[in-house]
Amino acid sequence: MPDSATLIAVPADTRRFENYEWHAAPSTYLTAIMATACGVPVIVPALADEAAVDVVLDRVDGVLVTGSASNVHPSRYGVEPTPAHEPFDPARDRLTETMIRRAIAREIPLLAICRGHQELNVALGGSLATEIQEFEGRMDHRAPSHPEQDGRFALRHPVAVEPGGRLAAIVGTATVEVNSLHRQAIDRLADGLTVEARAPDGTVEAVSVTNAGGFALGLQWHPEYWAASDPASRAIFQAFGEAARQYRRAR
């Protein structure tokens, strides 16, 4: 049951269809916010400038940065763009960079998923690697080719959770089985981030903001997809919702 007083900002992707440009977010994230975090999602268009982001952040209790098929523009982490880095969404890049930095500065609870996890690293000065499946010793983290979304999310791999870390305190287990739908990953970890979980090939699967006063997590996988059924995914969304309610009560 959503608590109508707890608002979660969700920065939008831009998409073009039916001859219009849309600012949108996938419903899997919005549903997990409502049903499991028990908050109300507020999609923020990728038109918002810095002043508008501040106005939004004055009114929300959490920020959830979604995954996306698009990639962070490599110029944001000092790399020349190549066709392998495409597709891009520069409007989203601008919005999320501002929103992530400001949410952290204000200690607003932050949950950054997949592209969001990568954006968190870039916003704090880290870099990304692309086509990681082509690197020696790395796994293929891309989604299986399948006509149904359940099939694309079906392939699981384990991640080892750092003992004593912030993620470990939420999921309560040494490993979690995660889905995997990405071809980029953290390369240089930003100063200010702590690794919370890794895949068997060393890929950074989860991070926290080291000095964050509250909830500030990035996850390379998609807990939103299984938030209703998988205990670790549910625990992550419940902890995020609880952090947002605490933030609302405190402000």
Ligand SMILES: N[C@@H](CCC(=O)NCCCC(=O)O)C(=O)O
């Ligand atoms: N584009 C980045 C981030 C991956 C990501 O956010 N995936 C979300 C799911 C998209 C889908 O449904 O395929 C990368 O590839 O690493």
